[in-house]
Amino acid sequence: MRWVDVCKRVQRHFKDFPKTTVINICDREGDIYELLELGNIVNNQYIVRSCNNRRVKDKDEKLWEQVKKEPVRGSYNLEIKDHKTLKKRTATIQVKWLNNIILVPPYRKDQKALLPITVSMVYVEEINAPDGIDPINWKLITSLEIETLENALTIITYYSYRWRIESFHFILKQGCKVEELQLEQEHNLKNAITLYSIIACKLLSLLYLSREKPQMSIKEIGFSKKQYVLLCTYLEKVYYIKINQQIENEPTIEHFVEKVCILGGYLKHNKPYPGIKVLWRGMKELMTILNCFDFLQEIRCG
Numbered sequence: 001m002r003w004v005d006v007c008k009r010v011q012r013h014f015k016d017f018p019k020t021t022v023i024n025i026c027d028r029e030g031d032i033y034e035l036l037e038l039g040n041i042v043n044n045q046y047i048v049r050s051c052n053n054r055r056v057k058d059k060d061e062k063l064w065e066q067v068k069k070e071p072v073r074g075s076y077n078l079e080i081k082d083h084k085t086l087k088k089r090t091a092t093i094q095v096k097w098l099n100n101i102i103l104v105p106p107y108r109k110d111q112k113a114l115l116p117i118t119v120s121m122v123y124v125e126e127i128n129a130p131d132g133i134d135p136i137n138w139k140l141i142t143s144l145e146i147e148t149l150e151n152a153l154t155i156i157t158y159y160s161y162r163w164r165i166e167s168f169h170f171i172l173k174q175g176c177k178v179e180e181l182q183l184e185q186e187h188n189l190k191n192a193i194t195l196y197s198i199i200a201c202k203l204l205s206l207l208y209l210s211r212e213k214p215q216m217s218i219k220e221i222g223f224s225k226k227q228y229v230l231l232c233t234y235l236e237k238v239y240y241i242k243i244n245q246q247i248e249n250e251p252t253i254e255h256f257v258e259k260v261c262i263l264g265g266y267l268k269h270n271k272p273y274p275g276i277k278v279l280w281r282g283m284k285e286l287m288t289i290l291n292c293f294d295f296l297q298e299i300r301c302g
Helices: 004-016 061-069 148-159 163-175 185-211 225-236 253-263 276-301
Strands: 023-026 045-050 074-081 088-101 116-125 137-142
Touching: 004 023, 004 045, 023 148, 045 148, 061 088, 061 116, 088 148, 116 148, 116 276, 137 148, 148 163, 163 185, 163 276, 185 253, 185 276, 225 253, 225 276, 253 276
Parallel strands: 023 045
Antiparallel strands: 045 137, 074 088, 088 116, 116 137
């Protein structure tokens, strides 16, 4: 019930901000009827991936069968990357949706009877998927109204951000260790989480840029050629790694991130592309190296 508890807290907080709309995005674990009941506040909405084929009022067929019968409202091509190899493929996606679905509440023994609720659903299905590939199939329950294909595509896009949100929390918990902070005062804890959240966002941005815009100059992310040369020199001297990249050229974010991840324990022969874990470890090491270098420079100048 932590999903329900969090949504209630969010509603209480944003009750004083009526012009701000909050959308709670949940995976299949969040497909709880009590959570779906909470979607009756204008500025608090949800998108939940369905895992329960629920009963529909006055209908013989259940929810999934109802939406599958709807006509295809549109289709689009989507470029998909394998999360392990980052190899790309183009998927053809069909979109259906159904509004004003009245769900029959489940029975809860020894609890107050639940009331029927009205929801919408977007049905996303990949057609002609390659052999050996599990096709994309999302059944998204939402409190948002769907009137056009653009509305449906917006809901699909919002749900796709769930992976980035999970990566963000992964960095906070595993990288920054926010759950292990032993700060006594509440405001100190909030300040620490705020600072670590900025760090987590920066790391995620760096990782995605290295994949989406690999040829971008490292100057665009706040690093200099001098720092890149120092990183390459350190890897050669300490890790005995031969750097093939010509440091006379303009360093790219792709090569920069790869070398930073080597500091974090990345082994290219085990995994073709680095992940967020080795990136945060490497950045921590790099910051120490750069700070020590600057400190030594100051001593020499002094």
